[in-house]
Amino acid sequence: MAPKRVDRDARREDILDAAVRVFARRGYPATRIEDVAAEAGIAKGSVYLYFEGREALLAAGFERIARRSAQVLADARRSDRPANDALAELVEGAVAMLAAEPDLTAVMLDLWSAGGAARRAEDADPPPPAFDIAAVYREYRALVAELLRRGGSEGDLRPGLGEPEAAVVVAAIEGCLLQWLVDPSVDLARLADPITATCLDGLRARPEG
Amino acid sequence: MAPKRVDRDARREDILDAAVRVFARRGYPATRIEDVAAEAGIAKGSVYLYFEGREALLAAGFERIARRSAQVLADARRSDRPANDALAELVEGAVAMLAAEPDLTAVMLDLWSAGGAARRAEDADPPPPAFDIAAVYREYRALVAELLRRGGSEGDLRPGLGEPEAAVVVAAIEGCLLQWLVDPSVDLARLADPITATCLDGLRARPEG
Amino acid sequence: MAPKRVDRDARREDILDAAVRVFARRGYPATRIEDVAAEAGIAKGSVYLYFEGREALLAAGFERIARRSAQVLADARRSDRPANDALAELVEGAVAMLAAEPDLTAVMLDLWSAGGAARRAEDADPPPPAFDIAAVYREYRALVAELLRRGGSEGDLRPGLGEPEAAVVVAAIEGCLLQWLVDPSVDLARLADPITATCLDGLRARPEG
Amino acid sequence: MAPKRVDRDARREDILDAAVRVFARRGYPATRIEDVAAEAGIAKGSVYLYFEGREALLAAGFERIARRSAQVLADARRSDRPANDALAELVEGAVAMLAAEPDLTAVMLDLWSAGGAARRAEDADPPPPAFDIAAVYREYRALVAELLRRGGSEGDLRPGLGEPEAAVVVAAIEGCLLQWLVDPSVDLARLADPITATCLDGLRARPEG
DNA sequence: TATGAATGAGCTTTCATTCAT
DNA sequence: GATGAATGAAAGCTCATTCAT
Known part of the structure; x- marks a missing residue:
């Protein structure tokens, strides 16, 4: 369970990294979930495995x-x-x-x-x-x-x-x-x-x- | 040669007033044209008689x-x-x-x-x-x-x-x-x-x- | 009454002329009443004094x-x-x-x-x-x-x-x-x-x- | 490297079939995207997964x-x-x-x-x-x-x-x-x-x- | 877990038509 | 008659979110 946790957290951080980059580039309102997924190199739906939704990404940035x-x-x-x-x-x-x-x-x-x-x-x-x-x-x-x-x-x-x-x-x-x-x-x-x-x-x- | 110009400008200002109030209350990204129209007491479509579109309202605020x-x-x-x-x-x-x-x-x-x-x-x-x-x-x-x-x-x-x-x-x-x-x-x-x-x-x- | 009638009919023809020109240029589906009015040199609402509505212009063309x-x-x-x-x-x-x-x-x-x-x-x-x-x-x-x-x-x-x-x-x-x-x-x-x-x-x- | 390609192309054809039927019935100008979607038995937004927009359907018909x-x-x-x-x-x-x-x-x-x-x-x-x-x-x-x-x-x-x-x-x-x-x-x-x-x-x- | 097709609410924008002046 | 401001129903399109695979 512990190693899983690390993987999971690392993945989450990767996605957040990607989100932050896209937010910086386009601004939050203009950023679509798909942009974040593309930047992170994963599929759109996968973002939801790590974040509740779009606003959760902003909250995580906060x-x-x-x-x-x-x-x-x-x-x-x-x-x-x-x-x-x-x-x-x-x-x-x-x-x-x-x-x-x-x-x-x-x-x-x-x-x-x-x-x-x-x-x-x-x-x-x-x-x-x-x-x-x-x-x-x-x-x-x-x-x-x-x-x-x-x-x-x-x-x-x-x-x-x-x-x-x-x-x-x-x-x-x-x-x-x-x-x-x-x-x-x-x-x-x-x-x-x-x-x-x-x-x-x-x-x-x-x-x- | 400015027969209705005063009215037109005044109307435009009224709508901008309304837009500014709504922007202040909800923020620009969350503001729909209809919110501005409602705040101004006019119909949605009428906003477009005075402003090119949503961003023009923000630009006018600027x-x-x-x-x-x-x-x-x-x-x-x-x-x-x-x-x-x-x-x-x-x-x-x-x-x-x-x-x-x-x-x-x-x-x-x-x-x-x-x-x-x-x-x-x-x-x-x-x-x-x-x-x-x-x-x-x-x-x-x-x-x-x-x-x-x-x-x-x-x-x-x-x-x-x-x-x-x-x-x-x-x-x-x-x-x-x-x-x-x-x-x-x-x-x-x-x-x-x-x-x-x-x-x-x-x-x-x-x-x- | 007779002369009025002539005036009215002449005006109607003028508008239809304009409509035909615009239809030819842009096609009926893309032609707005306002385009016809502009081509005829009159106000949008005036078209309705001579034609029932948009389709009536096409019917008149027919x-x-x-x-x-x-x-x-x-x-x-x-x-x-x-x-x-x-x-x-x-x-x-x-x-x-x-x-x-x-x-x-x-x-x-x-x-x-x-x-x-x-x-x-x-x-x-x-x-x-x-x-x-x-x-x-x-x-x-x-x-x-x-x-x-x-x-x-x-x-x-x-x-x-x-x-x-x-x-x-x-x-x-x-x-x-x-x-x-x-x-x-x-x-x-x-x-x-x-x-x-x-x-x-x-x-x-x-x-x- | 065409795993879903067959399905995708087939789906696209299905939608085009539907569009052609509706165009034939109502004419292109009177056809709404939603009509096409309904005829194809899918949701409005899904049409956009296969066609850029309304005119793309006509172009595909061409x-x-x-x-x-x-x-x-x-x-x-x-x-x-x-x-x-x-x-x-x-x-x-x-x-x-x-x-x-x-x-x-x-x-x-x-x-x-x-x-x-x-x-x-x-x-x-x-x-x-x-x-x-x-x-x-x-x-x-x-x-x-x-x-x-x-x-x-x-x-x-x-x-x-x-x-x-x-x-x-x-x-x-x-x-x-x-x-x-x-x-x-x-x-x-x-x-x-x-x-x-x-x-x-x-x-x-x-x-x- | 991961995917991406599918959904449909929601939003912007257009424009035929109306009507007070 | 003439006007053009106002209306609001429509329609195109987007995209957050879901879910079957």
């Missing part, structure tokens, strides 16, 4: 991203360096993670869209997706806010920083990501340093360097 | 947003205040514009998604959308970069600032927008000040106030 | 053709020449009539198609058209058969000729028409003589001239 | 007819009998072929109509069909003309016969076909002999029988 995010957050939490250094590490870690897997990252566009469509609870038609993209950002903000507070009391960060500033830091990352996704001429990887430099030291000249 | 953006940029360009003040005005203007029309702003999710799906030019299947969302951000970055350079030479901004930092400023806005769109508990309007404060002065404490 | 046919038949009946000469006149008259109005003649394709679709009475879904294209050929055959019989008893035609041979003579005309309609390189007008020559004298060499 | 025609022409070419006998064989072969499959033959009405609609190359709206009905008649005329010329030099046919007379012979066949399609009281099969008799010997009495 899971991958969420897992990567959780890892980045865990790494940052484990750091014992000063808060501002930990913050810089967090930003770099997040950007590196996103830039390392462009196809997977491109799926974020679809997750935002699908997740955002669920922002109004009025009607359950269509029912909201099974994944909670907002939760990912909540966690990021929570950790950043904690670092900001720690940096304000123990380190050299300004006191009084909190959720709003955390949102801005997360925004700087995600906003750069967005520009990259929408415009390939923007190079996400090279924006990691400007993000930390701008957020930590601002754009205004300082009395002494 | 046009609205692009027009608003152009206005914000024009206002900022016309400002004769110091660069850092102009920058703050630009941020505030953009955020205010976005927050003032939540439904229209929510369409950005679909524009990002549709525009991003065109990020790979490999195949023309499906053909890329008629609108260029990336161009909007290019213009924002260009103006911000110009302000940063001006502020570096004439004002109190750091010298050497350019495109990367401009991308970060734009990212701070769009990233906050994103978090708001995906999570209604984030209040975009209240993030305008934190954005400018963080970007201009950074998060690090300054030697003197 | 009427025109039927009237032309009736005229050709009447001319031939009125002839007091020998049967074989009258037959030649009939063929020439029919071909001349058809070649003189190519657009109207092209509508025959649609009439055959629409009329033929009604050839099976099984179901009345869709209901058969209001015009009877088969009747036109019945009348032609009847007159030709009469001429053949007359030519057999009084003239130099073979005795014993009847409906089958009449069908062949009519077929020679309509078959040339068909080839012309389907292939513009076939010149209908120049086929009038070969039709009569072939039908009357055959293709086989005759003992003496 | 292919069938063209194949039959090619066979008739090949048989006539292979004949080593005198030209006038070969001509009679050709006429009989064509008529027999047409009369043997009335439903398929009825599709000619739609092919004429669709092919004729493409007679004016002015605009490509709608684009012309993929099949070339005119080519079928060109081939018939070419072979008949050849036989006529051969019969003029080697046989007992008149000298000087050519394309015009070939058109008349083809017309006699197709014109009888037309009358049959439009009027079931005309019996195509019985017209084969009158066609050859009339064309070869004419209607005029001969000095000696």
Whole structure:
């Protein structure tokens, strides 16, 4: 049973790999199950042996991203360096993670869209997706806010920083990501340093360097 | 020679209003022409008297947003205040514009998604959308970069600032927008000040106030 | 009332002219009421002031053709020449009539198609058209058969000729028409003589001239 | 490497059979994909597994007819009998072929109509069909003309016969076909002999029988 | 397990016809 | 009479999902 399990899981991952590539290329709404099957080199019906349906593929893509995010957050939490250094590490870690897997990252566009469509609870038609993209950002903000507070009391960060500033830091990352996704001429990887430099030291000249 | 033109344009705007509301509620991919018609209180076929098809509605939504953006940029360009003040005005203007029309702003999710799906030019299947969302951000970055350079030479901004930092400023806005769109508990309007404060002065404490 | 009537009829004819032109160009099934209106230089709704609906335009086209046919038949009946000469006149008259109005003649394709679709009475879904294209050929055959019989008893035609041979003579005309309609390189007008020559004298060499 | 190919091709033929029956009954323009599917006893969507779309069904009908025609022409070419006998064989072969499959033959009405609609190359709206009905008649005329010329030099046919007379012979066949399609009281099969008799010997009495 | 043929709900789009102006 | 905006029934086509093999 154990080896079967591994095979099964490996196959599932292969299919998800394929799905992510196609989602990145065509976008989720334009991707047909058959496209995924073709990319994975299997038959259409076989996809259903590993995934409940089309949306499950997107949800599985979300899971991958969420897992990567959780890892980045865990790494940052484990750091014992000063808060501002930990913050810089967090930003770099997040950007590196996103830039390392462009196809997977491109799926974020679809997750935002699908997740955002669920922002109004009025009607359950269509029912909201099974994944909670907002939760990912909540966690990021929570950790950043904690670092900001720690940096304000123990380190050299300004006191009084909190959720709003955390949102801005997360925004700087995600906003750069967005520009990259929408415009390939923007190079996400090279924006990691400007993000930390701008957020930590601002754009205004300082009395002494 | 514009006898019914006013009516016709007004009708078109009404339908677009309706489309924007439905797009905001259900997302573009899940929106059927009939939903738009119902929201506008007209028959399905009538939509086609004013718009070429479903994608034309999205493109018209883009046009609205692009027009608003152009206005914000024009206002900022016309400002004769110091660069850092102009920058703050630009941020505030953009955020205010976005927050003032939540439904229209929510369409950005679909524009990002549709525009991003065109990020790979490999195949023309499906053909890329008629609108260029990336161009909007290019213009924002260009103006911000110009302000940063001006502020570096004439004002109190750091010298050497350019495109990367401009991308970060734009990212701070769009990233906050994103978090708001995906999570209604984030209040975009209240993030305008934190954005400018963080970007201009950074998060690090300054030697003197 | 009289002058009104003339105006009304003239307008009706104008619209029918336009319809015939468009039918010839695009075929009846592909012709929209709006195409006819545009060709006639009037508004779509105005067509309905003169014709019951789309099919009525086709039926009116049939009427025109039927009237032309009736005229050709009447001319031939009125002839007091020998049967074989009258037959030649009939063929020439029919071909001349058809070649003189190519657009109207092209509508025959649609009439055959629409009329033929009604050839099976099984179901009345869709209901058969209001015009009877088969009747036109019945009348032609009847007159030709009469001429053949007359030519057999009084003239130099073979005795014993009847409906089958009449069908062949009519077929020679309509078959040339068909080839012309389907292939513009076939010149209908120049086929009038070969039709009569072939039908009357055959293709086989005759003992003496 | 043709494991399911037989089945697939057989299925395709079944669907085409059904389409031909429905086309014959209702005419192509009035036939909906669903009618074809119902006639074939399958679901609407399944038709698209075997044919690109509605027009592909008509084109496939044309292919069938063209194949039959090619066979008739090949048989006539292979004949080593005198030209006038070969001509009679050709006429009989064509008529027999047409009369043997009335439903398929009825599709000619739609092919004429669709092919004729493409007679004016002015605009490509709608684009012309993929099949070339005119080519079928060109081939018939070419072979008949050849036989006529051969019969003029080697046989007992008149000298000087050519394309015009070939058109008349083809017309006699197709014109009888037309009358049959439009009027079931005309019996195509019985017209084969009158066609050859009339064309070869004419209607005029001969000095000696 | 794997396949891919089959299904049919669902969607976009067209257009004949109506009717208020 | 004339108009053309509005309607909504149709029809073509797609594709997620199922299931017999």
